Amino acid sequence: MESSNSKSESSEEIRIGVNVCHCGLNIGGSVNCDEVAEYAASLPHVAISRALRYSCSDQGQELIKKDILDYKLNRIVVASCTPRLHEPTFRRACEEAGLNKYLFEMANIREHCSWIHLHDREAGTEKAKDLVKMAVAKAALLEPQEEREVPILRKALVIGGGVAGIQAALDLADTGYRVYLIEKEPSIGGRMAQIDKTYPTMDCSICILAPKMSDAGRHPNIELLTASEIVEVKGYIGNFRVKVLKKSRYVTKDCSACGDCSTACPVTVPNEFDVGLATRHAIYTPFPQAVPSTYIINKENCLNTNFIVCDKCIVACERNAIDFTIIPETIELEVGTIIVATGADVFDPTVLPNYGYGKFLNVITSLEFERLINAGGPSGGKLLRPSDMTIPDTIAFIQCVGSRSEKGTDSCSNVCCMNTIKDALLIKEHWPEVKIYVFYIDIRAFGKGFEDLFRRAKEEGVIFIRGLPAEILEDRKTNNLWLIGENTLSREIYKINVGMVTLSIGLEPREDSNIIQRLFTLSRAPDGYFMEAHPKLRPVDTPTGGVFLAGCAESAKDIKDSVTQASAAASRANILMAQGKVTIEAITPTPIIDNCKFCELCTKVCPYNAILVDRENKITEVIEAACAGCGNCGAECPSDALIMRHFTDEQIIAQIDAITEQDANMKIVAFCCNWCSYAAADFAGVSRMQQPTNIRIIRTMCSARVSEKFIARAFARGAAAVLVAGCHLNDCHYIDANYQTKKRVERFWRRMERRGVRKERLQLLWASAAEGERFASKVREMAETVKNVSSEEIQKTVKAFKKR
Amino acid sequence: MEIQKKVGKMYHRVDPTFKRKLLESPGGETFKFCYQCGTCTATCPVARFTDVFRPNKVIHLAKLGIRNVVYSDAVWLCVNCYSCTERCPQGVKVADVMRALKNLAVADGVIPEFSKAFLTTILDTGWAYSIPASRIAKRASMGLPPLPKPFLEDLKKLAKMTEASNLLEQERDAE
Numbered sequence: 019m020e021s022s023n024s025k026s027e028s029s030e031e032i033r034i035g036v037n038v039c040h041c042g043l044n045i046g047g048s049v050n051c052d053e054v055a056e057y058a059a060s061l062p063h064v065a066i067s068r069a070l071r072y073s074c075s076d077q078g079q080e081l082i083k084k085d086i087l088d089y090k091l092n093r094i095v096v097a098s099c100t101p102r103l104h105e106p107t108f109r110r111a112c113e114e115a116g117l118n119k120y121l122f123e124m125a126n127i128r129e130h131c132s133w134i135h136l137h138d139r140e141a142g143t144e145k146a147k148d149l150v151k152m153a154v155a156k157a158a159l160l161e162p163q164e165e166r167e168v169p170i171l172r173k174a175l176v177i178g179g180g181v182a183g184i185q186a187a188l189d190l191a192d193t194g195y196r197v198y199l200i201e202k203e204p205s206i207g208g209r210m211a212q213i214d215k216t217y218p219t220m221d222c223s224i225c226i227l228a229p230k231m232s233d234a235g236r237h238p239n240i241e242l243l244t245a246s247e248i249v250e251v252k253g254y255i256g257n258f259r260v261k262v263l264k265k266s267r268y269v270t271k272d273c274s275a276c277g278d279c280s281t282a283c284p285v286t287v288p289n290e291f292d293v294g295l296a297t298r299h300a301i302y303t304p305f306p307q308a309v310p311s312t313y314i315i316n317k318e319n320c321l322n323t324n325f326i327v328c329d330k331c332i333v334a335c336e337r338n339a340i341d342f343t344i345i346p347e348t349i350e351l352e353v354g355t356i357i358v359a360t361g362a363d364v365f366d367p368t369v370l371p372n373y374g375y376g377k378f379l380n381v382i383t384s385l386e387f388e389r390l391i392n393a394g395g396p397s398g399g400k401l402l403r404p405s406d407m408t409i410p411d412t413i414a415f416i417q418c419v420g421s422r423s424e425k426g427t428d429s430c431s432n433v434c435c436m437n438t439i440k441d442a443l444l445i446k447e448h449w450p451e452v453k454i455y456v457f458y459i460d461i462r463a464f465g466k467g468f469e470d471l472f473r474r475a476k477e478e479g480v481i482f483i484r485g486l487p488a489e490i491l492e493d494r495k496t497n498n499l500w501l502i503g504e505n506t507l508s509r510e511i512y513k514i515n516v517g518m519v520t521l522s523i524g525l526e527p528r529e530d531s532n533i534i535q536r537l538f539t540l541s542r543a544p545d546g547y548f549m550e551a552h553p554k555l556r557p558v559d560t561p562t563g564g565v566f567l568a569g570c571a572e573s574a575k576d577i578k579d580s581v582t583q584a585s586a587a588a589s590r591a592n593i594l595m596a597q598g599k600v601t602i603e604a605i606t607p608t609p610i611i612d613n614c615k616f617c618e619l620c621t622k623v624c625p626y627n628a629i630l631v632d633r634e635n636k637i638t639e640v641i642e643a644a645c646a647g648c649g650n651c652g653a654e655c656p657s658d659a660l661i662m663r664h665f666t667d668e669q670i671i672a673q674i675d676a677i678t679e680q681d682a683n684m685k686i687v688a689f690c691c692n693w694c695s696y697a698a699a700d701f702a703g704v705s706r707m708q709q710p711t712n713i714r715i716i717r718t719m720c721s722a723r724v725s726e727k728f729i730a731r732a733f734a735r736g737a738a739a740v741l742v743a744g745c746h747l748n749d750c751h752y753i754d755a756n757y758q759t760k761k762r763v764e765r766f767w768r769r770m771e772r773r774g775v776r777k778e779r780l781q782l783l784w785a786s787a788a789e790g791e792r793f794a795s796k797v798r799e800m801a802e803t804v805k806n807v808s809s810e811e812i813q814k815t816v817k818a819f820k821k822r
Numbered sequence: 823m824e825i826q827k828k829v830g831k832m833y834h835r836v837d838p839t840f841k842r843k844l845l846e847s848p849g850g851e852t853f854k855f856c857y858q859c860g861t862c863t864a865t866c867p868v869a870r871f872t873d874v875f876r877p878n879k880v881i882h883l884a885k886l887g888i889r890n891v892v893y894s895d896a897v898w899l900c901v902n903c904y905s906c907t908e909r910c911p912q913g914v915k916v917a918d919v920m921r922a923l924k925n926l927a928v929a930d931g932v933i934p935e936f937s938k939a940f941l942t943t944i945l946d947t948g949w950a951y952s953i954p955a956s957r958i959a960k961r962a963s964m965g966l967p968p969l970p971k972p973f974l975e976d977l978k979k980l981a982k983m984t985e986a987s988n989l990l991e992q993e994r995d996a997e
Binding site: 372418422423424425459460484485486487488489502503504505506509511 | 857858859860861862863864865869870873876878879909910911912913
C-alpha cells in the first residue's frame, strides 16, 4: 500500500521492462511471442524485453522482480491475459521489488488477440505487437500513485430472509457484527418454510428451519426488518447508506399472537403462504411458526381504507395492540457490507396451455403439492385432489416444466428431480397403494445421497417413464386426466389415465430482480440471475465491491447449497469487516486550480456529487472517499483542469497515437469500459469467438471517460473507425454516467455530419459482461465498414479533425 | 419401400458430413438443439396412427448421419401442422427440419412415388388431381360456373426455374 519507497522520479530516465507471455499454447499457439518480444525491444524507453512461458507463475514473477533490480527498471509491461484477471498479481510482484504498483501496465494479448484470431498467426502477431506498443506508450507516461484507505463500517445488511439470508445473518451476527435482516414478506422463512420435507434425508423442513428463524429473531446482534423494502442505496464499499421503507403492520409490539383478531375479522382472501389453496383474514400471521411472531393487517384487504368502518379486530384485541394510525416509515441504515439473498420465484405453468394448469382442477404445481402434503397445510397433510377431495389412485409427476425450455428458463432448475423423487417417496410412505408415474427427460441425481434416494424410489415401485407428455386431457365425468406422450426409450406412444398431475415447476429469477440490479449496479446473466464477479474463483462476490450473493439470487439451488453459499458470503463479508479498512484505487481526479474556470460543469455530471467547486474562494476539491473514479468529470472539463489519475489524457492519447502510427486506415480504435464492454470482449475471447483483427481496445473505467477530443484525435490520426462501448443504459457501474457517453457520442455524430464525415465510422455499443457475441458481431460489422473507407475519405477526415 | 431399397444401395454407411449439410439447408438450422424429450412425437397427430413416423427419431438419426433411414418414407409423412414446433422446449423447428430433409432427399434424387405422381399431374393438367369429365358435366347441370382455366405455361416455367421438371425427367430417363 505504501508508495513512499517508489523508485521513480519524474526526472529519472524511463526504463521499461516488457514481458511477453506464451501462456503455454494459449498465446504462443497463435501469436509468435518471440517475435513480439523482439519487436518490443525496439520500442522507445524499453530496456529489456523477453518472452516467458508462464509469466504469472512464481518463476515468472521472480524473473520480473529480478529484472527490476538488475536492469534498474522503473516501468513494467506484461503482455498476457486480461488485466481483469492478473493485474493484481503483477502489481503485487512490482511492489515486492519496490516499484509502485501504478507503474505497471498490461497488454491483453490473450482474450483480445490470440484466442479470437486462432487461425491467423501472422495477423495475430501483428496485432499483438500493436497492443504491446500501446502498453509501452502508456507505461512511459505512468506516474506513481498513493492509495487512500477508507474505513469499513462493521455492520452488515442482509437482503432476503429465506434460509440463505437467515444463515448469512446468523453467521455474521455470531461473529459479532451488527446485522440488519430485511424481508419483504411479513415473516422470514422464505421458500423453505413452505416445503414439507427436505431431500435426501427426508427431514421435516419447518422443523429444522424454525429454530434458525427464532435464533435470528432474538439474536442480540440482528435487527429484523420484515415487511420492508429497500428504496435507495448510496455510497460505496464499506460505507453504504441504505434507505429502507418499513411498511406499517398496524399492530404494535404488544401483540401476543393469540389470534383473537383474526377470528373476528370478516374478510377472507386467498393465503399467499398456502399458494392460494387456503384462505386467511385481512389481519393474519402467514404461518404458525412465523418470526416475528406478531400479526399484520394487509391494508389492501382490510375494509378500513380511509375511515374506520369495521372495528371487529380492535374490539377483539384484549391487549389493545391494533393501531390504525401507524404510518409507514423510511429509515436510513449505514452498513459496510451487503449480502443479496433475494431468492427465486417459481415458474407459472399457465403459459403452457397443453398442460391445462388453471383449467383442469386436478393439475397442480409442485409447490401446491408441498402445501397439500404438509401436516400444517390446508388439507392437514392428506393428499386430497382438488376436484372431489379424495385420495387419487394414480398420480403423475411431470418434470422440467419451465426449466431447460425456451418457454421458461433455459437452465436446469437443479431442485425439481430430487424434489419429485422425495414427493413420490412421501406418497408411498403414507399411501403405498397409490400408483406413481414420473415423466422425465433426464433424472439429475447429482448430489450426495441423491442416487440412493432415486434407487429407493425405484424399489418402492415408482414408475419412471422417459418422455414428457405432450398434452393433458381431462375426463369431464371423473375429472381424471389422460396423459398422451411417447416413451422415448421404447418408442411407443402412451396414453395413461391418472387421478392427479403434479407439474414439477422450475425456479425463475425474482420478478423484481431489476430493482435490486439497479440499486446495487449488479449484472445479470442471460438467464436473469445475478452474475458473480468470477464464475469459478469468486462465486459469491459481485462486481460491486462489498456486495455479495447467496442462495437462489445467484442461480437455482437447493437448501444445502444455499446454506453453503450463505456461509461463504458471510465469510467474504467478514474478511472485509475484520480488516476494518479498504484501500481505494488511486484513480480519482486531481484538480489543477490554475486551469480551472470554476464553470461547475464537472459537478453537474458527477454521479456521486464528489466534486466541490467554490467559485468565490476559488477552490475546487475532490472528495476522494466518495469518488469512484469513472472519469466523467475529466471528459466533461473544457479547460483540462482535472487530471484523471492513471487514465490521464496524455496516456490515452499516447495509446491512440500508438495504434494509428501504422496502417491507421485499417484500424478500429475502441474505448471499452472496465465493467461491461471490456468484460464482454474478454468473454468473446474466452468463448473463442473469432473476429477480424482490426480492433484495438483502450480500457477506461467507464465509457464516460471518453472525451470527444479522444475520438477527434483518432480520426485526425487517420483511424478508419472508432467504437465507444459501455454498459447498458441504467446498468452503468457509475449510476448514470453512461448517459453522458451517449450525449458526447451523439454530439460527435452531429459534428461529423457538419464536417461531411460518414456517421457509421463512429459506433456506440452497449454490451453487458455476458454479451460476448454481441461485442464480436459488432467488431465483424465494423470490419466491413472499414473495408468501405477509401484513402481519400480518410484524408478528408484527417483534414476535418486536425487541430487548426 | 421401393425408395428404401434404392437408397439403401446408394448410402448404406454413416455420413459424417450430413449434419453440416442439414444445418446449412434452409429450415435445418435448429435440429442440433434436440435433447430427445419426445414432446414432438407425443404431440404429432401422425405418430398416433403409425409407428413409422417418430419426429425425434428422425432427428436423432440425422444427428448420427444415417441418411438412408432419414430419406425413408418417414419424413414425407409429416403434414406440416407445426404442433411439434409450437411445443418444442428447445426451439427446434421440427416441421422445418422435416421440410429441409425432404429438400435434401429430393436433391439426391429420392422422391416418393406419390409426390412424383402428384407433381406430374399438376404439370400435365394444372390441377392437383385430374377431374373426370363426368364431374364437370355435373357441375354444369347444377348451374355452377365453369372452372377457371389453369395456367399451364406458367406452371411449366415455374417447374423449370425450380428444377422440378428436371428431376421428373431424370427419373423418367432412369426408368
